[in-house]
Amino acid sequence: MAVKTYLQAISDGLRSEMQRDKRVFIIGEDVGVYGGAFKVTQGFQEEFGAWRVIDAPLSETAIVGGCTGAAMMGMRPVAEMQFADFISCAWDHLVTVAAKQRYRAGTPVPITVRLPSGGGFSGGPFHSQNPESSFAHIPGLKVVCPATPADAKGLLIEAIQDPNPVLYFEHKHLYRRIKDEVPEERYTVPFGEARMHREGDDISLVTWGAMVYTADEAAQKLEGEGISVEILDLRTLAPWDKEAVLRSVEKTSKALVLHEDTLTGGFGAEIAATIGEEAFESLDAPVRRIAAPDTPVPFSPPLEKAFIPQVEDVVAGLKELAEY
Amino acid sequence: MAVKTYLQAISDGLRSEMQRDKRVFIIGEDVGVYGGAFKVTQGFQEEFGAWRVIDAPLSETAIVGGCTGAAMMGMRPVAEMQFADFISCAWDHLVTVAAKQRYRAGTPVPITVRLPSGGGFSGGPFHSQNPESSFAHIPGLKVVCPATPADAKGLLIEAIQDPNPVLYFEHKHLYRRIKDEVPEERYTVPFGEARMHREGDDISLVTWGAMVYTADEAAQKLEGEGISVEILDLRTLAPWDKEAVLRSVEKTSKALVLHEDTLTGGFGAEIAATIGEEAFESLDAPVRRIAAPDTPVPFSPPLEKAFIPQVEDVVAGLKELAEY
Amino acid sequence: MAVAREAEPVSSLTEIKEAGLDREDLLGIYRHMLLTRGIEERGHILYKQGKIPGSFYTGRGNEAASVGIATAMGPEDVGTPLHRDMGVHIVRGVEPWRIFAQFMGRADGPTKGKDGNVHMADDRLGLIAMVSHLPAMLPVAVGCALAFRIREEKRVALTWFGEGASARGDTHEGMNLAGVRRLPVVFICDNNQWAYSTPTHLEYACEHIADRAKAYGFEGVVVDGTDVLAVYREAKAAIEKARDGGGPTLIECLTLRMEGHAVHDDASYVPKEMFEEWAKRDPLERYRTWLRENAEFTDEEEDEIRSQVKKLLNDAVQRADESPDPDVDTLLDGVYATPEDLDTPHHK
Amino acid sequence: MAVAREAEPVSSLTEIKEAGLDREDLLGIYRHMLLTRGIEERGHILYKQGKIPGSFYTGRGNEAASVGIATAMGPEDVGTPLHRDMGVHIVRGVEPWRIFAQFMGRADGPTKGKDGNVHMADDRLGLIAMVSHLPAMLPVAVGCALAFRIREEKRVALTWFGEGASARGDTHEGMNLAGVRRLPVVFICDNNQWAYSTPTHLEYACEHIADRAKAYGFEGVVVDGTDVLAVYREAKAAIEKARDGGGPTLIECLTLRMEGHAVHDDASYVPKEMFEEWAKRDPLERYRTWLRENAEFTDEEEDEIRSQVKKLLNDAVQRADESPDPDVDTLLDGVYATPEDLDTPHHK
Ligand SMILES: Cc1ncc(C[n+]2csc(CCOP(=O)(O)OP(=O)(O)O)c2C)c(N)n1
Ligand SMILES: Cc1ncc(C[n+]2csc(CCOP(=O)(O)OP(=O)(O)O)c2C)c(N)n1
Numbered sequence A, B: 001m002a003v004k005t006y007l008q009a010i011s012d013g014l015r016s017e018m019q020r021d022k023r024v025f026i027i028g029e030d031v032g033v034y035g036g037a038f039k040v041t042q043g044f045q046e047e048f049g050a051w052r053v054i055d056a057p058l059s060e061t062a063i064v065g066g067c068t069g070a071a072m073m074g075m076r077p078v079a080e081m082q083f084a085d086f087i088s089c090a091w092d093h094l095v096t097v098a099a100k101q102r103y104r105a106g107t108p109v110p111i112t113v114r115l116p117s118g119g120g121f122s123g124g125p126f127h128s129q130n131p132e133s134s135f136a137h138i139p140g141l142k143v144v145c146p147a148t149p150a151d152a153k154g155l156l157i158e159a160i161q162d163p164n165p166v167l168y169f170e171h172k173h174l175y176r177r178i179k180d181e182v183p184e185e186r187y188t189v190p191f192g193e194a195r196m197h198r199e200g201d202d203i204s205l206v207t208w209g210a211m212v213y214t215a216d217e218a219a220q221k222l223e224g225e226g227i228s229v230e231i232l233d234l235r236t237l238a239p240w241d242k243e244a245v246l247r248s249v250e251k252t253s254k255a256l257v258l259h260e261d262t263l264t265g266g267f268g269a270e271i272a273a274t275i276g277e278e279a280f281e282s283l284d285a286p287v288r289r290i291a292a293p294d295t296p297v298p299f300s301p302p303l304e305k306a307f308i309p310q311v312e313d314v315v316a317g318l319k320e321l322a323e324y
Numbered sequence C, D: 001m002a003v004a005r006e007a008e009p010v011s012s013l014t015e016i017k018e019a020g021l022d023r024e025d026l027l028g029i030y031r032h033m034l035l036t037r038g039i040e041e042r043g044h045i046l047y048k049q050g051k052i053p054g055s056f057y058t059g060r061g062n063e064a065a066s067v068g069i070a071t072a073m074g075p076e077d078v079g080t081p082l083h084r085d086m087g088v089h090i091v092r093g094v095e096p097w098r099i100f101a102q103f104m105g106r107a108d109g110p111t112k113g114k115d116g117n118v119h120m121a122d123d124r125l126g127l128i129a130m131v132s133h134l135p136a137m138l139p140v141a142v143g144c145a146l147a148f149r150i151r152e153e154k155r156v157a158l159t160w161f162g163e164g165a166s167a168r169g170d171t172h173e174g175m176n177l178a179g180v181r182r183l184p185v186v187f188i189c190d191n192n193q194w195a196y197s198t199p200t201h202l203e204y205a206c207e208h209i210a211d212r213a214k215a216y217g218f219e220g221v222v223v224d225g226t227d228v229l230a231v232y233r234e235a236k237a238a239i240e241k242a243r244d245g246g247g248p249t250l251i252e253c254l255t256l257r258m259e260g261h262a263v264h265d266d267a268s269y270v271p272k273e274m275f276e277e278w279a280k281r282d283p284l285e286r287y288r289t290w291l292r293e294n295a296e297f298t299d300e301e302e303d304e305i306r307s308q309v310k311k312l313l314n315d316a317v318q319r320a321d322e323s324p325d326p327d328v329d330t331l332l333d334g335v336y337a338t339p340e341d342l343d344t345p346h347h348k
């Protein structure tokens, strides 16, 4: 199997869906001639033409609202936000129209919004955010956060074929840093099924996105100390795989939830609350949450490092749990 | 002390601040000549003139963005959303500018946004929402949800004098239904201090807004059955009074969190997760959450009734906990 | 200094025949306008009877504008009408009893009780249900037009917005995208001079909303929204222009909102004389006179249409009232679409 | 068919004196332009040396526009400059070393390492720090103007936006509110012909962005953004008009973005000839020639200014580099303002 970067896997998945399905088109700022700020759609306009790879005006509302209308007319739009942060400018269209149209009026809105998210390279407060929790709270939206190249491809194809609005968060810090085997053929990864990233017996660590790798490093460090950590990569937050999480916690009896988004009201709270409610009798320790502190994402490298959960933070949290 | 409706208390609080402090002005759709969709600012334009009670164009972004600028120039703007639901149109300005300007650039943004929220009268999906959880997740914003007339006045004055952006959710279903004593003089209710609505020994019920009354009815019903429920009215979600909640749970050893917003990723998750994490050793039962199901707010009365948590739902939840 | 063209009234039967309407169409228009008003009047009664939960909005005074535009739409065209545009639903053929069921929140309303008021549409008739947030459906309609353009279909999207909603960013982003890409979309401003209690000079500072079309690179036209035939003719021209690749048009229909913003509002902020003046230009009355003067409209014809409409409404109210409340078990249904939902011709 | 007025170049020393600038001001402008370019050139070097984290943006080609506008501002006026408007910070008097410290994310940058790039401002100088989201600061500036209007102060707010950002709803809502209420605000469109890789015809479909002013009930003017004196004159007129209660003006400064969108972008999508053509109109060179031809600008004067600026920059880079990284303990500081933060003259 070919080894590909996370970014290449996204690009490949998108290209193959566009080749297979004429209803799929992409619209966003600078996605055409320039190939996108991160070059995910490089070469696409040559291949598919300017009406399937559309350079939009600087108009997030028109992009997302426009995708909604096109989807209602039978297209399968894929919108690219230049950075996930800018989705705040289309919040209304997602929560008001796309999320509710099926329930209210019976009209499906099969759109995919691609959101380059996450920090780690001094992007500052507006090019580093992880706004997935905000959307995971809105009934009617689906939220996807792949961590591996193979999932990035399979989940993107699933997002495009899903009959609902899907927010697809692609973590910028994984784009070129993470490489792995990706099947050539078309495949989908179903929503709502966590990936067992690493099996273990002592503590369940539930996470997603770039934090999977932070978790993994922490787990490796603790291996030597005889602490066996099971890592579940949720892959999708809406829907999220409650069963897999509860199953794991019932086995290990301890849980840590880790995310890069800020702590208070982050989606980790939902997971921790659910574990606390539904696995109460299995728990041998409080469910711990590790997340970014409740501040905007700072720019300066030392501040940003202190902001994003680091391997040491996770190691410390796991140890605390192990000793509990 | 005079007895006033919740609505009158809000109106009085706002008027007295405008009389006291020339920097305070109000801007919103139809707040002037018409006195606001709910008549909170009735008579204000006559009293304060058209430049302190400003009928804005139908432009939530200009209203909130404009308040941000005016606040930076030393004013104390109060924006009225016609319904809380329409704040989705100003999401970007709140999370991008108002919430982050102090941290990034040192500039305080003392604005108050008044948000008539909540369901119970067939307002349908766009005139019934309780979007407070979405904002409580954003560092830099404060979120206020008064339940009583006295708190409505005191928290509004506190919101206006607070040097930060404050989202003030006023529950429409309480406007004219709830009457109580309200002091005539100026006073403030501090943020982050829960109100002990009812003392009890067996279960802690944590809630806010209109659900305080649902909780109260449920507690009364259970009194006869020998179940003693303590009700904490949080009053503000950001900041929220963790200490008071933990103190109560340490006493009762059981907790139920109740809110009108939808369940998954709602702010109840944060509270439940925190109790689970910090009062783990005190808990004799899982922390239960009761909230609206994960759907838009339906219009038809029987559907809406099934959607909004009812006294019976709370009674059932409390009984389950009591029997645990 | 106006920038947009101001449309003339339609002068004769010949002129309107050239614009594509024969005498039967003309009577159909009258019937649709009568039905539009009748539905809203009945709705008002139902509301007073306590049969309509929540609030209740009408488009009284806007019947010519909504019917005129919709009459000009082709069968494959799509539209996103708003709360003053009942006539669009009527012309596209929604059954009146379903509308009453919608008002009453019943299981047979187009939204099955999930939403209320005219927040509804039958997508099989080429309409898309509005949301409250104004004018969020405008960029959505632009997206429909984008789909038509991508697939090189000769279809047009129509979208409505009030002069109040013209102040929102959605209006701008949608029109700008449509202008830049010359998409087949027609924008209709229902300028009824009030946005709730807010008068036009507090919503915009140019002379006509239609003047703004130039800012987006296309044409604007102001039309008397009480003149159904002038509205029809302008809409027809704009729609066919869009269909032929000529890009968008912005049509501003000038009317007065003849009632309060919604049923609870007595509109005391509207000067009485304004109502009096515009009452003289009642769109139904005006059209009736035109038909009599230009199309030999007889008493018998009028009586027949009136009694047909009356019966239709009586039956509709009754049938709607027989529709049950939605089953509480449907509360959780349909938040997410299933693949089968996409099993429509559109989505192949 | 253009709607906006197209501004003429400034012809003589007499004319510019009438517009309020004496010879010393003119040399000051040159110095500010030189400093503006110098800071960005040094920034580029620092970036290549790995001393600037994240990305790096410049306003090369926009020095005349940013300096010209800012020179016309009064001391009590406020502004929300963007990422191509370094000249505004310079004219208002921010110390260059603080800008370098900002670029490098150091503790002495105006944002103390919390934000980067030109996402900064010193509010004591009447400037407000931009956010990334374009053009969110535009409605904020309108709000500043609203405060001035409410308090009946004779102050003006200035706000910048790119021709790309003109497509966003914020532009529309802000301008509309300003037009309706005739607020004292001047809108400046930095039209540098590219929005990242997107050319103007994909961002707007009218001839000039300034044409849109009419849609909001005020005047628009297009000015050659490489001509600092024409920019100054137009800005001065617009600012004083606003100050005198004449309402907003939209000034469009036409330039070319002379580099990539940011340091990583080679701008290969921009036709070479375009760069060549606009290189001939380099704002600094152009102004230098004007000074020589119209104001007897001597070699000695020029040398002196150049060496002053050079020394200033050398010192500034060094001082900035001595500034420490922010203390990690400051991570949690300042998310919320305290009452003491409001202890400023503004907030009494
Ligand atoms: C974004 C948004 N803000 C506020 C409202 C509340 N609201 C409902 S109708 C209305 C007035 C609309 O005026 P206009 O656009 O002129 O339409 P009209 O009702 O006059 O037909 C307002 C403010 C809304 N629906 N959407
Ligand atoms: C709302 C928003 N969407 C996307 C971006 C990403 N972005 C940064 S600069 C830019 C191009 C801006 O073009 P223009 O407004 O012409 O300003 P210029 O950079 O050319 O000065 C884009 C798309 C942004 N900053 N804000």
Ligand SMILES: [Mg+2]
Pocket (backbone or CB within 6 Å): C162, C163, C164, C190, C191, C192, C193, C194, C195, C196
């Ligand atoms: Mg109106």
Ligand SMILES: [Mg+2]
Pocket (backbone or CB within 6 Å): D162, D163, D164, D190, D191, D192, D193, D194, D195, D196
């Ligand atoms: Mg540009």
